[in-house]
Amino acid sequence: MSNKSIVIPFDRPGCSTALAWARVTSEPESKDKPELIARIKQLLIDQNAVLVAHYYVHSDLQDLAEATGGIVSDSLDMANFSHQHRAKTIVVAGVRFMGETAKILNPEKRVLMPDLAAECSLDLGCPADEFAAFCDAHPDRVVVVYANTSAAVKARADWMVTSSIALPVVKHLHEQGHKILWAPDRHLGGYVQEQTGADMLLWQGACVVHDEYKSRELVQLKAQYPGCMVLVHPESPRAVVQLADVIGSTSELIKAAQQSVAQVFIVATDNGILHKMRTLCPDKLFLEAPTAGVGANCTSCSHCPWMAMNNLVNLAHVLETGENEIQIDAGLIAPALLPIERMLDFARKIKLPARGIGNV
Ligand code: 13P
Ligand code: SF4
Numbered sequence: 001m002s003n004k005s006i007v008i009p010f011d012r013p014g015c016s017t018a019l020a021w022a023r024v025t026s027e028p029e030s031k032d033k034p035e036l037i038a039r040i041k042q043l044l045i046d047q048n049a050v051l052v053a054h055y056y057v058h059s060d061l062q063d064l065a066e067a068t069g070g071i072v073s074d075s076l077d078m079a080n081f082s083h084q085h086r087a088k089t090i091v092v093a094g095v096r097f098m099g100e101t102a103k104i105l106n107p108e109k110r111v112l113m114p115d116l117a118a119e120c121s122l123d124l125g126c127p128a129d130e131f132a133a134f135c136d137a138h139p140d141r142v143v144v145v146y147a148n149t150s151a152a153v154k155a156r157a158d159w160m161v162t163s164s165i166a167l168p169v170v171k172h173l174h175e176q177g178h179k180i181l182w183a184p185d186r187h188l189g190g191y192v193q194e195q196t197g198a199d200m201l202l203w204q205g206a207c208v209v210h211d212e213y214k215s216r217e218l219v220q221l222k223a224q225y226p227g228c229m230v231l232v233h234p235e236s237p238r239a240v241v242q243l244a245d246v247i248g249s250t251s252e253l254i255k256a257a258q259q260s261v262a263q264v265f266i267v268a269t270d271n272g273i274l275h276k277m278r279t280l281c282p283d284k285l286f287l288e289a290p291t292a293g294v295g296a297n298c299t300s301c302s303h304c305p306w307m308a309m310n311n312l313v314n315l316a317h318v319l320e321t322g323e324n325e326i327q328i329d330a331g332l333i334a335p336a337l338l339p340i341e342r343m344l345d346f347a348r349k350i351k352l353p354a355r356g357i358g359n360v
Pocket of ligand 1: 073074075163235
């Protein structure tokens with residue numbers, strides 16, 4: 001079998017085209033915060049709701065999720081947790097594909113999001129009709145899609161994966177002799193292709209945050225901190241991944257920071273993750289990987305503009321009003337569920353550690 005990676009031309013949406021920045025709502029005055037947090041805690045109880053947050057959202061939301069019996073985690077554990085929790089309402093503080101995944105797994109439950117316009121450049125860069133045409137053109141390939149896609153794209157896939165399980169799934173498919181059609185992240189796909197040797201045809205999407213990390217500047221920063229450890233999310237460009245000491249999902253990077261004896265870490269992923277890293281390792285120094293340099297975008301701030309749309313004010317609002325409920329075309333639920341369940345079953349089979357199950 002040939003080990004090749006074929007590149008499809010594709011124009012990705014950039015931050016500058018995102019409406020997101022304009023919609024980031026202001027944070028509450030700090031004097032109003034305690035009252036607002038107390039109100040949300042009560043609303044969660046009254047509405048029989050649980051808060052499921054991603055590591056990239058504001059620290060207030062991460063802390064609130066944990067303080068109220070919810071979870072802050074990577075996208076695999078968010079899916080696992082929401083699937084197993086008894087609450088009638090799941091509030092997802094993250095981006096739209098995370099809310100949609102929770103809804104597909106729990107169609108009988110109400111899934112709310114603080115802002116339904118919290119998208120993801122990978123999802124936006126992979127329209128379902130173009131993706132279907134891509135699949136139709138390559139019927140000999142097993143279709144593996146990243147979680148960061150719409151329900152309609154998932155409905156067309158054989159497997160869904162997150163960053164923490166992409167490698168073992170593709171390795172498994174490769175060992176079975178399958179050729180793979182991968183979408184949408186070209187960097188993660190390229191990394192998985194290199195690691196597994198699988199024959200992968202790659203959609204050319206990218207994350208507007210991770211695409212901005214710069215390898216030359218990273219080398220310079222690394223040289224200033226001898227003995228430091230570089231932690232990289234695999235949505236980053238290849239040249240940055242090659243400088244990493246640890247490559248992994250957000251949960252895996254946090255675990256590496258906890259377990260390492262290093263005192264200084266350079267982190268190439270959304271800076272929302274630094275809250276958890278600094279809380280768990282207060283004596284260690286965490287630095288953001290550089291985004292400035294040749295080819296930098298004016299919005300290279302290491303923070304996802306869509307994750308930033310979640311805040312205490314709109315969280316309280318959706319709990320009070322029931323607005324922003326995730327709706328998915330009934331015809332898409334069953335076909336989109338299939339690739340997600342395949343992944344969750346596979347995770348159980350290979351005993352990938354899942355978090356949150358004991359908390360439900
Ligand atoms: P994780 O699954 O690693 O948390 O990643 C989700 C994501 O959107 C990264 O940009
Ligand atoms: Fe999507 Fe990137 Fe934001 Fe993650 S950080 S949700 S991949 S745009």
